[in-house]
Amino acid sequence: MVDFLSFRDDEPGQEPAVTFEAFAGQTNATAVRIEPGDDARALLPSLDRISLVEVNFPVFGDGRGYSAARILREAGYTGELRAVGDVLVDQIVAMRRCGFDSFRPDHPFDQTAVDAALARYADVYQKTVDGRAPVWAKRHPETTHG
Amino acid sequence: MYRYDQYDQSIVEARVAEFRDQTARRLSGALTEDQFKPLRLTNGLYLQLHAYMLRVAIPYGTLSGRQMRMLAHIARKYDRDYGHFTTRQNIQYNWIKLEDAPDILAELATVEMHAIQTSGNCIRNISSDQYAGVSADEVADPRPWAELLRQWSSFHPEFSYLPRKFKIAVIASPEDRAAMRLHDIGIELVQRDGVVGARVFAGGGMGRTPMVAPEIRDFVPESDLISYVEAALRVYNRYGRRDNKYKARIKILVHELGADEYRRQVEEEFAAMKQLGLDPPTAELDRIRGYFADPAYESGLPDSVDRSDPAFALWIDQNVKAHKQPGYAIVNISLKPAGGIPGDASSAQIDLVADLAERYSMDELRVTHAQNLVLPYVRKADLFAIWQALDDVGLAEANLDLISDIIACPGLDYCSLANARSITVAQKIANRFADPARQRDLGELKLKISGCINACGHHHAGHIGILGVDRKGVENYQLSLGGSGAEDASLGAITGPGFDENGIVDAVEKVTDIYVRERTAGERFLDTYRRIGMKPFKEALYG
Numbered sequence A: 001m002v003d004f005l006s007f008r009d010d011e012p013g014q015e016p017a018v019t020f021e022a023f024a025g026q027t028n029a030t031a032v033r034i035e036p037g038d039d040a041r042a043l044l045p046s047l048d049r050i051s052l053v054e055v056n057f058p059v060f061g062d063g064r065g066y067s068a069a070r071i072l073r074e075a076g077y078t079g080e081l082r083a084v085g086d087v088l089v090d091q092i093v094a095m096r097r098c099g100f101d102s103f104r105p106d107h108p109f110d111q112t113a114v115d116a117a118l119a120r121y122a123d124v125y126q127k128t129v130d131g132r133a134p135v136w137a138k139r140h141p142e143t144t145h146g
Numbered sequence B: 001m002y003r004y005d006q007y008d009q010s011i012v013e014a015r016v017a018e019f020r021d022q023t024a025r026r027l028s029g030a031l032t033e034d035q036f037k038p039l040r041l042t043n044g045l046y047l048q049l050h051a052y053m054l055r056v057a058i059p060y061g062t063l064s065g066r067q068m069r070m071l072a073h074i075a076r077k078y079d080r081d082y083g084h085f086t087t088r089q090n091i092q093y094n095w096i097k098l099e100d101a102p103d104i105l106a107e108l109a110t111v112e113m114h115a116i117q118t119s120g121n122c123i124r125n126i127s128s129d130q131y132a133g134v135s136a137d138e139v140a141d142p143r144p145w146a147e148l149l150r151q152w153s154s155f156h157p158e159f160s161y162l163p164r165k166f167k168i169a170v171i172a173s174p175e176d177r178a179a180m181r182l183h184d185i186g187i188e189l190v191q192r193d194g195v196v197g198a199r200v201f202a203g204g205g206m207g208r209t210p211m212v213a214p215e216i217r218d219f220v221p222e223s224d225l226i227s228y229v230e231a232a233l234r235v236y237n238r239y240g241r242r243d244n245k246y247k248a249r250i251k252i253l254v255h256e257l258g259a260d261e262y263r264r265q266v267e268e269e270f271a272a273m274k275q276l277g278l279d280p281p282t283a284e285l286d287r288i289r290g291y292f293a294d295p296a297y298e299s300g301l302p303d304s305v306d307r308s309d310p311a312f313a314l315w316i317d318q319n320v321k322a323h324k325q326p327g328y329a330i331v332n333i334s335l336k337p338a339g340g341i342p343g344d345a346s347s348a349q350i351d352l353v354a355d356l357a358e359r360y361s362m363d364e365l366r367v368t369h370a371q372n373l374v375l376p377y378v379r380k381a382d383l384f385a386i387w388q389a390l391d392d393v394g395l396a397e398a399n400l401d402l403i404s405d406i407i408a409c410p411g412l413d414y415c416s417l418a419n420a421r422s423i424t425v426a427q428k429i430a431n432r433f434a435d436p437a438r439q440r441d442l443g444e445l446k447l448k449i450s451g452c453i454n455a456c457g458h459h460h461a462g463h464i465g466i467l468g469v470d471r472k473g474v475e476n477y478q479l480s481l482g483g484s485g486a487e488d489a490s491l492g493a494i495t496g497p498g499f500d501e502n503g504i505v506d507a508v509e510k511v512t513d514i515y516v517r518e519r520t521a522g523e524r525f526l527d528t529y530r531r532i533g534m535k536p537f538k539e540a541l542y543g
């Protein structure tokens, strides 16, 4: 069973993440944890000093963290983006597509289930922040930019 | 019609494999029902009163004869020999065994069909105009746009756990046959300076707080469609309410923020997202459009029809609509035979309609949000043969848009959320107005019944709407008047205290009596109601 999963080459961030509220006042903090109601956009001015963002999922069905992750990646954040909390193995594909690159689930993953999930969909319909070419780009290699 | 390429096919097959694995984990006990529930729900599998219900997507209500035949096969092999066409242009099966579900999905995949996102808090099947491509009043065929949105919304990674379900409709005519403004997002294709683009509405819906969607953008060009809709969804995903399931639809967000503020937030998000290259190249919509090109129409066909059989002539007048192409007609097949269950069809009936589509309608048919079927490309010369074939299987009811063409949700007979029976009430009303001449005299009259406040039977949008409520453990029915899901969209108003099961049938009759007494020449029920208001109806009901 796996209780931490990373897709990054560097070492996982160890610094305890401070809350979103505390982060604004602690100019030396480099790790921050955001809750579903926090506005990820407020972090954008400080992105260059952040090396870890933890996005908490108190319940798996609250999907706000997916938007938060994409917003950070779209703004150019390249540090660690970790999904924590009620994160299920059946969600990691979508989370990877939204830019998460590490996971600390409340209940450990089964490695075989992780591997099966990640290998399952060879093709995707949308362009997101994970660099995968959507099927429309494969269909039109000549006209597709970026 | 759209056909899958290797990518579409591989995605649907991957989904079948994934669901097979999830079901196996459930059956072995590795997953609890609580853990399995969100997984099966995103695949249209509900646990209902008596069994599992499986909802199969029919994208924008369009399907081929081969796909229709598969629906019959599933009814025969895995269910009790019938299926139920829904107000979302889908089909559902009420008696499915969990262990069969993966095989059903595998069979569907062989004919380019699936059950992806037919439930759950995600973007549902895209709905559209059942006359798309064959109606003279459209500015473009809406289905390529709907297909583009279908692909974009399938497994959308950011929008799989929205606050609540999300329904999108695309139309392209001034006449709205899809209740577009009662959707979470409604898109009307319009033309500006010779270019087709999307006029976007947001925040419509039924349920316990019905709303008609306000316009949020007058024109989104083709090249911005995906990033604009993506922005609209992102604002909803971030700020839609999650504290109360009954306040979680986008209509509440748009209502609480106000359309102007919601629009401002979407524009701000769109400005950022437009830079990200999320929109497919125009070549992609062109590629999809290629599949929806006009079929090879024959020219020089006769426009006249031999009307000497009076029953046939009545059916033509009621169920057959004008086609954009000379010599052709649009045939509506009513799934509301007297005494039947609205939207139900047996496997034999489904097979027959598949045959007719292949033989007489360029191998294509449609499902309507009024739970009827359409043969869109029929030569007028073939109408009589079609009518006879339909009559043989009890599908020649000439009641399109009449009082017995009732929309009804499954209600207490199947649905675990229901307060009251919908089907029985529909049957009793249809029996009360069984005389076809009386129905025709009453003219266009859209009667819609929901078995609870969730409004799956669209009662808010009924010229006459009926809502089942629970009154101290007894089934009770509220009556409302004046709703419309068409281009003149409006919400019905409740007449007053409710009625019991027989009382509601009497009440509907009283209301139609007032209409007959008060109408002026050419007025439909809805027009008379709008002119004279609620008072005379109230007096007749409670006076």
Ligand code: SF4
Residues within 6 Å of the ligand: B409, B410, B411, B412, B415, B416, B417, B418, B419, B450, B451, B452, B453, B454, B455, B456, B457
């Ligand atoms: S309206 Fe209510 S009773 Fe009818 S199908 Fe929907 S949830 Fe069930």
